[in-house]
Amino acid sequence: MKIVADENIPLVRECFAGLGEVITLPGRSICADDLADADVLVSRSVTKVSRELVQNSRLKFVGTCTAGFDHVDVEALNELGIGFSSAPGCNARSVVEYVLCALDILAERDGYRITGRTVGIVGKGQVGGRLFRALQALGVNVIANDPFLEPEAGVELVGLNELIERCDVIGLHTPLTTTGSHPTHHLLGESQLLALKHGTVLINAGRGAVVDNRALLSVLKSRDDLSVVLDVWEHEPDVDPELLELVDIGTPHIAGYSLDGKITGTVMVYQALCRFLGLPARVSQRDLTPLPPLMKLDFTGTVDADQATSVAMRATYDIRRDDALMRRLLKMEPEARRLAFDFMRKNYSERREFSTLKIDARRSEQAVQERLAALGFHLPDE
Numbered sequence: 001m002k003i004v005a006d007e008n009i010p011l012v013r014e015c016f017a018g019l020g021e022v023i024t025l026p027g028r029s030i031c032a033d034d035l036a037d038a039d040v041l042v043s044r045s046v047t048k049v050s051r052e053l054v055q056n057s058r059l060k061f062v063g064t065c066t067a068g069f070d071h072v073d074v075e076a077l078n079e080l081g082i083g084f085s086s087a088p089g090c091n092a093r094s095v096v097e098y099v100l101c102a103l104d105i106l107a108e109r110d111g112y113r114i115t116g117r118t119v120g121i122v123g124k125g126q127v128g129g130r131l132f133r134a135l136q137a138l139g140v141n142v143i144a145n146d147p148f149l150e151p152e153a154g155v156e157l158v159g160l161n162e163l164i165e166r167c168d169v170i171g172l173h174t175p176l177t178t179t180g181s182h183p184t185h186h187l188l189g190e191s192q193l194l195a196l197k198h199g200t201v202l203i204n205a206g207r208g209a210v211v212d213n214r215a216l217l218s219v220l221k222s223r224d225d226l227s228v229v230l231d232v233w234e235h236e237p238d239v240d241p242e243l244l245e246l247v248d249i250g251t252p253h254i255a256g257y258s259l260d261g262k263i264t265g266t267v268m269v270y271q272a273l274c275r276f277l278g279l280p281a282r283v284s285q286r287d288l289t290p291l292p293p294l295m296k297l298d299f300t301g302t303v304d305a306d307q308a309t310s311v312a313m314r315a316t317y318d319i320r321r322d323d324a325l326m327r328r329l330l331k332m333e334p335e336a337r338r339l340a341f342d343f344m345r346k347n348y349s350e351r352r353e354f355s356t357l358k359i360d361a362r363r364s365e366q367a368v369q370e371r372l373a374a375l376g377f378h379l380p381d382e
């Protein structure tokens with residue numbers, strides 16, 4: 001069996017080599033010729049899996065080791081009888097932690113506490129749902145907009161316009177869709193952006209085109225009260241340098257790039273392929289996941305909850321580093337910028353999730369322990 005895979009899939013050989021010959025290629029340039037005699041394609045989000053790409057191949061299965069699958073023509077795969085799997089939720093924790101770290105940095109910079117703000121989550125699925133629960137556990141007032149959800153106790157669901165009117169922080173966590181009853185392409189256009197409350201923090205860690213980037217640029221030119229965090233950009237890997245300059249935090253589509261999230265994505269697609277082939281899954285995620293570089297923090301009784309959370313979060317992930325690297329794009333010509341965007345993603349430094357850090361907070365106040373636990377850090381009892 002021949003398996004063609006994106007070269008940026010961590011542990012792709014460790015997972016798939018037991019099932020066939022694995023050929024790795026740069027994801028953006030995988031073409032129909034590469035797939036002519038392939039049985040399986042294992043992709044990430046940068047490979048446009050269109051009808052044209054797959055229709056003349058002998059592919060039996062396509063997997064994408066990502067949560068989003070707007071790059072895949074699932075209908076064409078179904079019609080052609082090609083099996084498909086994505087990796088739902090694989091990197092949801094990673095995105096949640098990205099958002100929490102961004103908010104921690106902005107709150108410190110601007111002198112407020114997130115607990116005093118109302119946060120609106122657009123798209124309460126794997127990412128949005130986890131973010132909703134984490135923020136609620138921190139005592140933040142959270143509301144959500146998701147037209148596909150049924151009412152649920154403890155969750156205030158509102159329309160998008162109401163969410164925009166009421167929220168100080170808005171996180172976008174929908175898929176990118178252009179069809180159906182509630183398409184998300186340009187969900188936030190000029191009128192929604194102009195309607196944002198004074199001082200709103202807008203975070204897009206879903207897909208770039210959920211926000212009309214041209215409208216955002218024009219609104220940011222006239223509204224310096226807004227704070228914007230963009231992980232995703234319309235027309236990636238082309239990033240508009242004018243927009244990058246005006247956002248408060250800009251990163252190269254790495255919100256979901258914790259090593260844990262990426263490995264989970266690889267393993268989920270490996271397991272889906274094994275099920276498809278009717279074979280036992282012999283590779284286990286536990287065996288593949290390395291130890292984190294930082295394993296333990298120990299807080300004394302003098303630390304307060306704000307200090308403890310900032311220290312623990314920044315020890316695990318300091319988003320300012322990604323923002324600083326991204327700003328190097330500002331000095332580049334368009335082609336170099338495109339290449340650098342992909343280079344940063346391919347060579348992304350190892351980032352681990354909060355749960356990999358054990359924190360001994362037994363000597364600290366109850367409030368410290370509760371806050372760290374709400375964020376998902378590992379607080380062993382002994």
Ligand SMILES: NC(=O)C1=CN([C@@H]2O[C@H](COP(=O)(O)OP(=O)(O)OC[C@H]3O[C@@H](n4cnc5c(N)ncnc54)[C@H](O)[C@@H]3O)[C@@H](O)[C@H]2O)C=CC1
Pocket residue numbers: 067068069088089091092095122123124125126127128145146147148149173174175176182183184187205206207231232253254255256257
């Ligand atoms: N920046 C990054 O690295 C990452 C980005 N993503 C993106 O985030 C998206 C969301 O991820 P998940 O939570 O895992 O997906 P999910 O499918 O679990 O959740 C998406 C939610 O959005 C809701 N939704 C759909 N259309 C909507 C609309 N018009 N208005 C409001 N809500 C709407 C759905 O009902 C669903 O509850 C993915 O599709 C992907 O595009 C996901 C992981 C990493």
Ligand SMILES: O=C(O)C(=O)[C@H](O)COP(=O)(O)O
Pocket residue numbers: 008044045046065066067068069091253254255256257
């Ligand atoms: O899982 C998703 O959806 C994402 O957005 C991924 O983090 C994208 O990563 P790449 O597939 O572009 O490496």
